[in-house]
Amino acid sequence: MLFATYKHCYRLLLCMSLGYSGLVFAVTAPVRLVTEAWPPMSFEQDGVPTGFGVELVNMLQVSLGQQQSIEVLPWARAYSIASTTPNVLLFATSISDERETHFDFIGPIATSKITLYAKADDSININQLSDVNAAGIVGVYRESVGAQLLQQQGVNALLVASFPQQSAKQLLFSRVRLWCQADLAVKHILEEVGAKESAIKPVYTLAEIRLYLAFSKGTPAETVQRWQTELEKRKESGEFARLYQKWFGTLPPPLENQIFWHKTD
Missing domain, CATH: 3.40.190.10 (Periplasmic binding protein-like II)
Structure with missing residues (x-):
């Protein structure tokens, strides 16, 4: 009887141990x-x-x-x-x-600030979001927060790229008039495409996120x-x-x- 009780307790402890190990795994699984x-x-x-x-x-x-x-x-x-x-x-x-x-x-x-950028020599002036549709095409990259914000506000003249570097090039080569990008990344993206910050200018801030x-x-x-x-x-x-x-x-x-x-x- 004592041996049977011991085996029962051992099994109970083993089950508890396995259950606890499973819990730890659920928490710490990479x-x-x-x-x-x-x-x-x-x-x-x-x-x-x-x-x-x-x-x-x-x-x-x-x-x-x-x-x-x-x-x-x-x-x-x-x-x-x-x-x-x-x-x-x-x-x-x-x-x-x-x-x-x-x-x-x-x-x-x-x-970060989600901002619209234009070429430095562009005389464009945007005072409100409703001005964007009349301004021309905006370069955005797919599924970005900037693209979503513009679409939600009814801005439909968007050229969608897979990478932000593509949108930057489109602005520099005048394929779009505006480039939508978070300000934290602008300097590095321009460096990657061989351009300087002085080549563009911010013209409107959509949101701070x-x-x-x-x-x-x-x-x-x-x-x-x-x-x-x-x-x-x-x-x-x-x-x-x-x-x-x-x-x-x-x-x-x-x-x-x-x-x-x-x-x-």
Whole structure:
């Protein structure tokens, strides 16, 4: 009887142990890391991912015991993967009505102004969004927040590219009159296409946005919370601010901490 009782207790402890191990695995299972070529936030240099967002995500994942490689993909592909597959981290992205149903967001990790740019010698004057339709074609890249903002406001004269560098070239070669881009990335994108900032000028700001790390629906809430906790630690220690200044100079880093859980039907 004593031996039978012992075996029963052993099995119970074993089941509890396996159940606990499964819980830990659900919390700490590595997430797939996807981003886009959007310097200085994320891009490849000699085939190696780099940029502010890449360095931040690598810093956080090491603390969480994860060593996943970061995939730098076209934005539309990265977004498609993250919006249809559980356990994926997409960065960096703003929050929109559509995205709120697909992702949990932590951050913010950066702020940026979505701006319309024209060639420096263009006499264009835009005072309100309704002036944009009459101005000419706007270059945007696929699934970007700028493209979504313009479409929502009824701006239909859009030339959609797969990469922001293509839109920059279209402006420089006068194939579009305006280029819609987040200001954080403009300098680096122009450098990539062999142009200087003096070649263009900002003519209208559509919105100021905050950028986040976005976890796909189906990612365990515990995983999202642990990433947020690690991000908070980096902000409190000053590491986040130092990394931000390395990539964005004197722009002030966003030091508040937020989690936005995805909306349910």
